[in-house]
Each structure stands twice: as structure tokens, then as C-alpha cells.
Amino acid sequence: MSSTKGKIRVLIAKPGLDGHDRGAKIIARAFRDAGMEVIYTGLRQTPEQIITAAIQEDADVVGISILSGAHLYIFPRIIELLKEKGATDILVIGGGIIPEIDIPKLKQMGVAELFTPGTPTSKAIEFVKERFREK
Amino acid sequence: MDDRIKREKERWENETASSDIKHHPERKESFTTVSGKPIQRLYTPADIPDFDYQQKLSFPGSYPFTRGIHATMYRSRLWTMRQFSGFATAEESNRRYRLLLERGQTGLSVAFDLPTLMGYDSDHSLAVGEVGKCGVAVDSLQDMETLFNNIPLDKVTTSMTINAPAAILLAMYIAVAEKQGVKPDQMGGTVQNDILKEYIAQKEWIFPPKPSMRIITDMFAYCSKEVPRWNTISISGYHIREAGATAVQELAFTLADGIAYVQAGIEAGLEVDEFAPRLSFFFNSHNDLFEEIAKFRAARRIWAKVMKERFNAKKELSWWLRFHTQTAGCTLTAQQIENNIIRVTIQALAAILGGTQSLHTNSKDEALALPTEEAVTTALRTQQILAYESGVANSIDPLGGSYFVEKLTDEVEEEAWNYINKIDEMGGMMAAIERGFPQKEVIEAAYRYQKAIEKKEKIIVGVNDFVMEEKEQPPILLIDPEVERSKQIKKLQALRRQRHNFKVQECLNRLRIAARGKENLMPLLLESVKAYATLGEIVNILREEFGEYQEPPIF
Numbered sequence: 001m002s003s004t005k006g007k008i009r010v011l012i013a014k015p016g017l018d019g020h021d022r023g024a025k026i027i028a029r030a031f032r033d034a035g036m037e038v039i040y041t042g043l044r045q046t047p048e049q050i051i052t053a054a055i056q057e058d059a060d061v062v063g064i065s066i067l068s069g070a071h072l073y074i075f076p077r078i079i080e081l082l083k084e085k086g087a088t089d090i091l092v093i094g095g096g097i098i099p100e101i102d103i104p105k106l107k108q109m110g111v112a113e114l115f116t117p118g119t120p121t122s123k124a125i126e127f128v129k130e131r132f133r134e135k
Numbered sequence: 136m137d138d139r140i141k142r143e144k145e146r147w148e149n150e151t152a153s154s155d156i157k158h159h160p161e162r163k164e165s166f167t168t169v170s171g172k173p174i175q176r177l178y179t180p181a182d183i184p185d186f187d188y189q190q191k192l193s194f195p196g197s198y199p200f201t202r203g204i205h206a207t208m209y210r211s212r213l214w215t216m217r218q219f220s221g222f223a224t225a226e227e228s229n230r231r232y233r234l235l236l237e238r239g240q241t242g243l244s245v246a247f248d249l250p251t252l253m254g255y256d257s258d259h260s261l262a263v264g265e266v267g268k269c270g271v272a273v274d275s276l277q278d279m280e281t282l283f284n285n286i287p288l289d290k291v292t293t294s295m296t297i298n299a300p301a302a303i304l305l306a307m308y309i310a311v312a313e314k315q316g317v318k319p320d321q322m323g324g325t326v327q328n329d330i331l332k333e334y335i336a337q338k339e340w341i342f343p344p345k346p347s348m349r350i351i352t353d354m355f356a357y358c359s360k361e362v363p364r365w366n367t368i369s370i371s372g373y374h375i376r377e378a379g380a381t382a383v384q385e386l387a388f389t390l391a392d393g394i395a396y397v398q399a400g401i402e403a404g405l406e407v408d409e410f411a412p413r414l415s416f417f418f419n420s421h422n423d424l425f426e427e428i429a430k431f432r433a434a435r436r437i438w439a440k441v442m443k444e445r446f447n448a449k450k451e452l453s454w455w456l457r458f459h460t461q462t463a464g465c466t467l468t469a470q471q472i473e474n475n476i477i478r479v480t481i482q483a484l485a486a487i488l489g490g491t492q493s494l495h496t497n498s499k500d501e502a503l504a505l506p507t508e509e510a511v512t513t514a515l516r517t518q519q520i521l522a523y524e525s526g527v528a529n530s531i532d533p534l535g536g537s538y539f540v541e542k543l544t545d546e547v548e549e550e551a552w553n554y555i556n557k558i559d560e561m562g563g564m565m566a567a568i569e570r571g572f573p574q575k576e577v578i579e580a581a582y583r584y585q586k587a588i589e590k591k592e593k594i595i596v597g598v599n600d601f602v603m604e605e606k607e608q609p610p611i612l613l614i615d616p617e618v619e620r621s622k623q624i625k626k627l628q629a630l631r632r633q634r635h636n637f638k639v640q641e642c643l644n645r646l647r648i649a650a651r652g653k654e655n656l657m658p659l660l661l662e663s664v665k666a667y668a669t670l671g672e673i674v675n676i677l678r679e680e681f682g683e684y685q686e687p688p689i690f
Contacts, residue, residue: 017249019338025690042688073264100608
């Protein structure tokens with residue numbers, strides 16, 4: 001894990017057609033201010049592009065921001081691709097408008113945590129740091 | 136008199152107030168608006184010295200329109216109650232529209248899904264999982280016919296939130312109206328059509344700025360002759376605010392966008408008074424009641440000056456800033472959602488006291504999903520209670536003359552001018568966007584706001600204070616992914632088989648040639664949609680000719 005060598009590397013990605021990137025940009029800055037190495041993919045990335053970037057960038061964490069309601073399509077595809085590429089050690093987290101009833105399904109698939117509206121950025125930072133302290 | 140009041144105020148500050156503060160300290164070191172603007176303890180005539188009523192306010196319906204664009208405002212006609220709505224298929228959305236009209240809504244406002252906003256057909260690979268989710272899916276004229284089935288387009292006005300492909304959706308609307316026997320000059324409504332704010336905030340763009348502006352000025356020219364009651368653009372601050380801007384940034388960037396459109400129209404060879412009367416605006420109404428009211432009043436005053444003094448418009452209609460308001464979606468909380476009804480009420484009140492022409496009130500459950508029927512009804516009822524029970528629509532600009540509101544209006548105006556001048560110095564809004572200036576200002580403000588919430592400098596009830604454990608999430612509107620998708624895609628594929636494909640090709644070829652030249656695109660778009668060319672097919676032609684916009688990922 002690269003975090004033992006230094007900073008935690010996070011890739012923030014915005015899949016789908018939605019352009020509402022306030023959340024993605026805020027969490028990217030908050031992670032950076034918390035001492036992590038952050039790469040932001042920009043808008044409209046396909047799951048394939050996101051995973052390719054995550055592997056190329058040697059990311060420890062992939063953070064997906066999604067508000068459009070397409071989460072039940074996007075997350076399974078991300079997890080599937082990580083498995084295909086043998087990169088399941090990358091931690092997948094998500095944020096955005098995700099109905100409560102979908103959260104258990106997503107977690108069961110392998111999404112580590114979902115941060116819904118109103119979550120302080122500090123909570124997401126703590127979650128990520130905690131995960132890497134364990135390892 | 137001012138001097139005497141100033142001296143008395145100082146005495147009051149130093150003696151009465153400060154001795155009181157010793158016993159009852161103020162709750163905070165400093166008091167600020169939602170946007171972080173410092174607010175004083177008390178405002179008096181000394182804060183607005185030499186206040187010239189005629190010059191600053193004048194009368195409703197008179198330049199500079201600070202008090203309202205109409206002489207009688209809501210005493211003659213209430214604002215239009217226009218709930219933004221659309222989901223799943225055209226059939227389902229049509230049912231929702233008719234329900235809203237039955238319940239007393241007075242205008243329609245269409246929400247399209249993301250593939251439609253981005254100009255993709257429902258069966259495009261990038262549309263997977265997004266069809267009908269954030270709005271209604273429209274692939275062709277056929278869907279538009281269904282969407283407005285049994286809705287008389289000569290009686291109801293419709294606002295369509297569509298930007299990059301706005302010209303195509305307007306063409307479809309004209310075609311549907313014609314099928315109903317309604318001539319283009321009898322129909323009224325609005326297309327958002329504001330691409331500059333897409334680059335700044337909402338990011339649903341397709342083409343680069345230059346060809347985008349060409350399409351917009353083509354629409355200005357076409358509609359001024361053929362669809363004279365149509366608002367060709369709704370210059371929008373809403374999304375800029377939602378992306379995290381302050382009230383002043385929202386106002387300034389919106390008006391700077393407006394200036395860029397007027398400039399583009401003039402450069403395209405149009406007379407300013409030909410198209411300026413059909414420009415309309417769209418603002419956000421956030422939580423801070425007085426700041427919002429000041430923003431709306433300042434907006435009218437600035438725009439009137441811009442149009443009269445900068446662009447030498449002669450018609451009064453060109454000086455008017457007519458605007459739609461939506462309450463701020465970003466203020467809705469996923470926690471204790473009933474509280475959102477109260478937030479929306481206050482925000483709607485600000486819009487009314489600010490003199491809006493139409494209003495959308497958000498539903499309490501919109502931090503969770505698209506609204507349920509029950510939630511949207513409460514939101515509409517909120518407007519009706521404000522209109523018919525509260526008395527706030529009885530008198531025009533009832534807060535005019537308040538020392539606080541006048542001072543705040545002056546300050547908001549001055550700060551907005553500072554931004555507008557700065558953008559002018561950069562070479563206008565297009566140049567400013569290329570430098571990433573408004574984008575960076577907005578994200579800075581958004582981050583500051585988030586930090587203020589996390590440090591509890593700003594309290595959000597139910598989120599960072601007054602928190603409580605909640606039972607299960609309330610019922611929300613769910614869009615069935617598979618049924619709708621297969622419905623929509625099947626319908627689209629059947630259309631492609633049934634229509635006259637040779638004619639479609641002919642229309643698209645003519646469109647391509649026109650796109651290469653300078654011909655007005657509107658007649659060609661109209662011809663294409665009437666032949667049932669799909670949105671995706673039309674946008675593809677234009678994408679091939681105009682290229683696509685790329686944004687550098689800054690944060």
C-alpha cells in the first residue's frame with residue numbers, strides 16, 4: 001500500500017452525464033487539505049476511464065460523486081472492473097444523492113462507504129485515514 | 136438632518152448599546168449574511184445619506200425599476216406558479232403536468248433527463264442508467280407530442296430547462312403547437328438556452344463557446360420575427376448559486392453573461408431593441424431573506440442601467456429585468472425533511488418581496504430524490520398561501536424605504552458592479568470563462584461555506600445542530616430503470632423504422648451545409664424535427680461540424 005510510503009492517494013471521479021460537481025470539488029479540496037494526494041478526473045468519465053486512471057495513478061482510494069440516480073449502474077460496473085483488473089485493494093467510496101434503500105445493496109457489492117447529503121467532509125477524511133491506519 | 140441622526144446613532148452605539156452589551160453580550164463577534172457579508176447592529180437614515188428617491192427607486196414600472204417592472208405588480212396579476220417537473224417517460228410526465236394544472240399551477244416547466252440535456256438519444260452508450268432519471272426523456276417530436284398531449288399551448292406557457300440543444304427542443308415545441316392548430320405567434324414560453332452559465336456552473340455543455348453563441352443569436356433573430364412572445368433565453372444565476380456562489384457573485388456573473396449575449400446579438404447584426412425585450416432572467420432564492428430581496432432589487436436597477444446607458448436601448452421593454460425564481464435546492468437537507476417546507480417558505484417570500492415574475496418552490500424531499508406527488512403539492516400550496524393568505528402581495532415592494540434593505544441593495548449593487556467591471560477588463564465573460572475566473576471564484580466560495588458549516592460558524596438546523604435520530608427514510612419517488620428504459624428505447628427504435636428515413640437524411644444534410652455557413656439554423660432544425668429526426672441525430676451533425684467543449688479539471 002503506497003500510504004505506508006507516504007501520502008494516501010485519492011482519485012475523485014465524476015461518472016455519468018451529470019455536471020453538478022460542487023460536491024466532487026469540495027471533497028477533493030478537503031482531502032488535499034487533509035494531507036492526501038488528490039487527482040480529480042473531471043466530468044463525464046466512464047467506469048472504464050475511471051478505473052484505468054486509478055490504476056495508472058496508483059490510487060489507494062477511488063471516490064465517486066454521483067447525484068443523477070445512475071448509482072445502481074455505475075458502482076457495480078466500477079467494482080466489476082476492479083475485480084477484472086485484480087485491483088480490489090483500491091478502496092471505493094461514494095457520495096451524492098443515494099437513497100437509503102440502495103445503500104446496503106451497494107455496500108454488499110463492495111463499496112466501502114457512502115456519504116450522503118449533509119455529511120461533514122471531516123467524516124469522510126476520518127473514514128479514509130482510519131482505513132489506512134488499520135493496514 | 137442626516138448629521139444629527141449620525142451623531143445620535145454614535146451616541147446610542149457608545150452609550151446605550153455598549154452598556155447593554157456589558158450585561159447582555161451579543162451572541163456572536165460578527166453577524167453576517169449567508170454569503171458572508173457583514174451586517175450592522177442597526178440601520179438608520181445615516182446609512183443612506185443623500186438618498187435620492189427618484190434616482191434610486193422611482194416608481195414601479197419606471198426607470199430604474201428598483202421597485203418592480205410593472206406599475207401594479209401582483210395587484211393586477213400574481214406571479215406565475217411554475218413547478219419544474221419531468222421524469223421517466225413523456226406519458227408519465229404528461230400525467231404529472233395535468234395534475235399540477237388541475238391543482239392550480241399556472242404555467243409549465245419541463246425538466247429533461249441528462250441524455251436529452253447532453254443531446255444523446257436514449258439508446259446511446261453514454262445514456263445507460265440515466266434515461267428518465269433526472270427528468271423526462273425526449274428523443275424526438277413524437278415524445279414532445281405525448282408530453283403536451285391535451286395541454287393547450289395557446290393557453291399555457293411553458294418554460295423548458297434546456298441549454299445546449301435548446302434550439303432543437305424549441306423547434307419541437309413549435310411543431311407540436313402547429314399540430315394543435317396553434318401558430319408560433321400565439322404561443323408563449325421560455326427556453327433556458329444560457330450556455331455561458333453551463334461553462335461556469337452546471338456543465339451541461341456540448342459545443343464550444345463560438346458556435347454555441349451563433350445558435351443563440353440565430354434564435355434571437357428567428358424568434359423576434361416568428362415567435363414574438365417567446366423568451367429566447369433565461370439568463371441564469373440559479374445554477375451558479377447552487378454551485379456555491381455568493382449572492383453577489385450570482386448576480387454579477389448572471390448580468391455579465393447577459394451583457395455577453397446582448398453584445399453577441401449586436402455583433403450578429405441585430406438591433407438591440409429587436410431582441411432585448413425577450414431576454415429573461417432566472418435567479419436563486421437562498422436562505423437569507425434580506426440579502427435575497429436586496430439582490431433582486433439591485434438586479435433590476437443594474438440591468439436597466441446596462442441596457443439604457445451601455446447598449447442605448449430605446450424601448451422600455453428592453454430595460455426590464457423580468458425573472459423567474461427557484462428556491463435554493465442546495466439549502467434542502469436530507470435530515471428532518473419537514474424543515475425544508477419552512478426553508479422554502481422563507482425563500483419564496485424573498486422572491487415575492489423581490490418582485491419575481493414566476494416562481495418554483497422546491498419540494499421537501501428533493502435532497503433525497505425527485506419529488507413525490509404529495510411533496511410537490513405542498514410546495515405549490517406554499518405559493519398559494521403566500522399569494523392568497525399572507526397579504527404580502529397587497530402592496531408593491533413593501534420593504535422599499537427600509538434603511539436596512541436600501542443600504543443592502545446599494546451595497547449588493549456596488550459589489551456586483553465591481554465584478555462586472557473586472558470581467559469587462561478581462562475582455563468580457565467569454566474571456567473570463569476561458570481563464571477560469573468565475574469558476575474559481577465560485578468554488579472558493581463553496582469551500583468557504585462548507586468550512587463555515589463544519590466549524591459551526593453557520594448553523595444548519597438538523598445538520599450541524601438540533602440533530603436527532605430519525606426513523607426510516609420517508610417514501611420517495613423511484614424511477615423503475617428497466618421498464619422505462621426498455622419502453623423508451625423500444626419507442627425510439629420503432630420510430631426509426633417507421634419514419635421516412637430518406638427525408639430525414641435530406642434534412643440532416645441540409646442542416647450540415649447550413650452549419651458550415653452563416654444561414655439561420657432555426658428553419659432547418661424545424662424541418663428536421665418535423666421529419667422526426669431524433670435529437671441525437673441532429674446534435675451529432677452539429678457536433679461533427681462544431682466540435683465539443685473540453686473543460687480543464689480544476690478544483
